[in-house]
Amino acid sequence: MTSQQVLSEPARKPTGSFDRTTLRFNQAMIIFFLVAGFVLNLPLFVLFVAAVMAIGTAIPAAALFQRIYQDILKPAGVLKPDLREEAAAPHRFAQGMGAGVLILALIAFAAGSSTLGWALAIVVAALAAVNLVFGFCAGCFVYFQLQRLGLVSK
Numbered sequence: 632m633t634s635q636q637v638l639s640e641p642a643r644k645p646t647g648s649f650d651r652t653t654l655r656f657n658q659a660m661i662i663f664f665l666v667a668g669f670v671l672n673l674p675l676f677v678l679f680v681a682a683v684m685a686i687g688t689a690i691p692a693a694a695l696f697q698r699i700y701q702d703i704l705k706p707a708g709v710l711k712p713d714l715r716e717e718a719a720a721p722h723r724f725a726q727g728m729g730a731g732v733l734i735l736a737l738i739a740f741a742a743g744s745s746t747l748g749w750a751l752a753i754v755v756a757a758l759a760a761v762n763l764v765f766g767f768c769a770g771c772f773v774y775f776q777l778q779r780l781g782l783v784s785k
Contacts, residue, residue, distance in 0.1 A: 651713040653697050654722055656704065657687075658759040660696040661729070665756040669749055674740045677752045681733035688727035691719070724783075725762075725770020729755045 661680055668676025687694025704710045736751035762768045777783040 648714045649717045649719050649722075651715050652705070652710050653700050655713075655763055656700040656710060657694070657696045657726075658763040660699075661759045662756050662763065665752050665759075669753060669756075672745075674737070674745070674748060677733055677736050677740070677748065680752075680755075681730055681737060684726050684730035684733065688723055688730055691723060721771035721774040722768065724774040725768050728770045728773065729758070 661684070664676045664680045668674065668680075683695045687697060691697075700710060705712060732751050732755050736748040736755075739745075739748035739751060758769050774783060778785060
């Protein structure tokens, strides 16, 4: 089931227009920096992506990758908007989960376990790739399950 299918269920009403191109560009940048960090063995890239994701979750208007798309790429016509009627909250939740996993990766690096650190970082990159390629957002799925259980407000 794709995140789009989950969002289209009658019990979950969209709360406005959402630009999926913003999401796809954000995912592509996450994948790029985490894979580059792995290939170059630079955990600093994990720190960078974790910071971008955490800040973007806490302050959506300050999300660096999304700002690059909104302020540079979209106005220049490099990427076109893909507006959908869906809520942004599940995607922010997923981004926060990804940031949390990357923070755990950074703790692993600091503790001397680079294998665990890279494994956690690659999990985040892989889940971003699944969403980018197949449209399934694992973090959104978790969000909707928590919502179903009444642990996240509708």
